Amino acid sequence: MGTSAPAVIAADHLTKQFADGRGVHDLCLTVPAGEVFGLLGPSGAGKSTTLRLLLDLVRPTAGQVTVLGAAPGSAGMRARVGYLPADVLFEGRESVSSLLRGLDRARGGRNAARWRTLADRLGLDTGRRVRSLSPANRRRLGLVAAFMHDPELLLLDEPAAGLDPAGRHELVTLIRDARERGRTVVLCARQATEAWQVADRVGVLHEGRLVGLERVARAAHRPARRVQVHFAEPVPGADFFGLPGVTDLGLDGRVLWCAVDGPLDPLIKAAARHTVTDMIITEPTPSEALIDRYYAPPFGARP
Numbered sequence: 168m169g170t171s172a173p174a175v176i177a178a179d180h181l182t183k184q185f186a187d188g189r190g191v192h193d194l195c196l197t198v199p200a201g202e203v204f205g206l207l208g209p210s211g212a213g214k215s216t217t218l219r220l221l222l223d224l225v226r227p228t229a230g231q232v233t234v235l236g237a238a239p240g241s242a243g244m245r246a247r248v249g250y251l252p253a254d255v256l257f258e259g260r261e262s263v264s265s266l267l268r269g270l271d272r273a274r275g276g277r278n279a280a281r282w283r284t285l286a287d288r289l290g291l292d293t294g295r296r297v298r299s300l301s302p303a304n305r306r307r308l309g310l311v312a313a314f315m316h317d318p319e320l321l322l323l324d325e326p327a328a329g330l331d332p333a334g335r336h337e338l339v340t341l342i343r344d345a346r347e348r349g350r351t352v353v354l355c356a357r358q359a360t361e362a363w364q365v366a367d368r369v370g371v372l373h374e375g376r377l378v379g380l381e382r383v384a385r386a387a388h389r390p391a392r393r394v395q396v397h398f399a400e401p402v403p404g405a406d407f408f409g410l411p412g413v414t415d416l417g418l419d420g421r422v423l424w425c426a427v428d429g430p431l432d433p434l435i436k437a438a439a440r441h442t443v444t445d446m447i448i449t450e451p452t453p454s455e456a457l458i459d460r461y462y463a464p465p466f467g468a469r470p
């Protein structure tokens with residue numbers, strides 16, 4: 168804990184304001200070497216813009232950032248960073264293998280074995296023409312291109328988008344392998360599912376501002392479940408008020424909804440005094456739990 172790894176990313180009031188006022192505002196964030204950092208937020212939150220600032224694809228309107236100890240876009244940076252954009256734009260008549268060979272040559276030609284292994288792991292058919300690839304295969308190609316030179320820093324924009332479960336599993340494994348070799352990974356996602364599995368920390372962006380920063384505790388407290396109970400007849404709310412672990416209680420005639428943190432027993436015993444016709448229990452995904460915490464009203468707090 169106490170050891171302070173050098174910051175691979177150090178953003179200091181980093182701001183990119185587009186003409187309409189949107190963008191990324193006042194981002195102060197450091198990502199130490201060897202960390203997997205998940206940048207989460209809904210569409211338009213500023214995730215892609217943040218990555219683009221780190222890559223010198225857009226210039227800040229205020230503040231500054233260093234990447235691997237230098238200004239973004241410094242000489243030699245391309246070889247040290249792997250980037251998967253949100254839209255992988257590879258086109259062309261050439262085959263996947265020819266494109267990857269070309270990329271490898273441009274980076275010094277040392278990674279032929281590695282890109283072949285990666286393509287294999289991700290189930291990418293390297294004989295196909297690039298422009299005939301499905302969106303999911305294009306994503307796989309983008310991942311191979313980002314990982315093939317084993318870069319010090321990986322910037323992955325929605326890496327799991329469009330991948331099937333096997334592809335997602337392989338992605339998580341690739342990220343874990345990279346971390347084991349001391350690489351640093353920043354991945355952006357709207358859904359926290361994969362980020363939650365691999366990230367050491369997550370940051371939540373909302374309307375261009377960092378509104379939450381959390382270390383991912385693997386044995387995290389189990390989030391409150393959402394419970395809906397349907398009764399044959401209307402039930403009195405008084406039977407359910409003050410039950411241990413039950414919050415956000417709402418009652419609409421014969422339907423009761425609430426959040427339950429801890430054992431379900433008190434709620435079940437109270438419900439069993441009436442005729443229960445249905446009971447629906449859902450556990451929020453990590454993503455929902457995180458979003459609830461940062462920018463959604465709590466479940467049950469209906470207008």
Ligand SMILES: Nc1ncnc2c1ncn2[C@@H]1O[C@H](COP(=O)(O)OP(=O)(O)OP(=O)(O)O)[C@@H](O)[C@H]1O
Pocket residue numbers: 185186189190208209210211212213214215216217253357
């Ligand atoms: N080149 C641009 N010119 C003007 N506005 C832009 C530009 N790029 C992004 N924006 C705006 O900046 C805000 C942040 O966009 P950004 O793409 O970074 O969000 P995001 O969190 O990556 O969203 P998504 O999950 O949809 O990719 C959005 O409101 C977007 O419309």
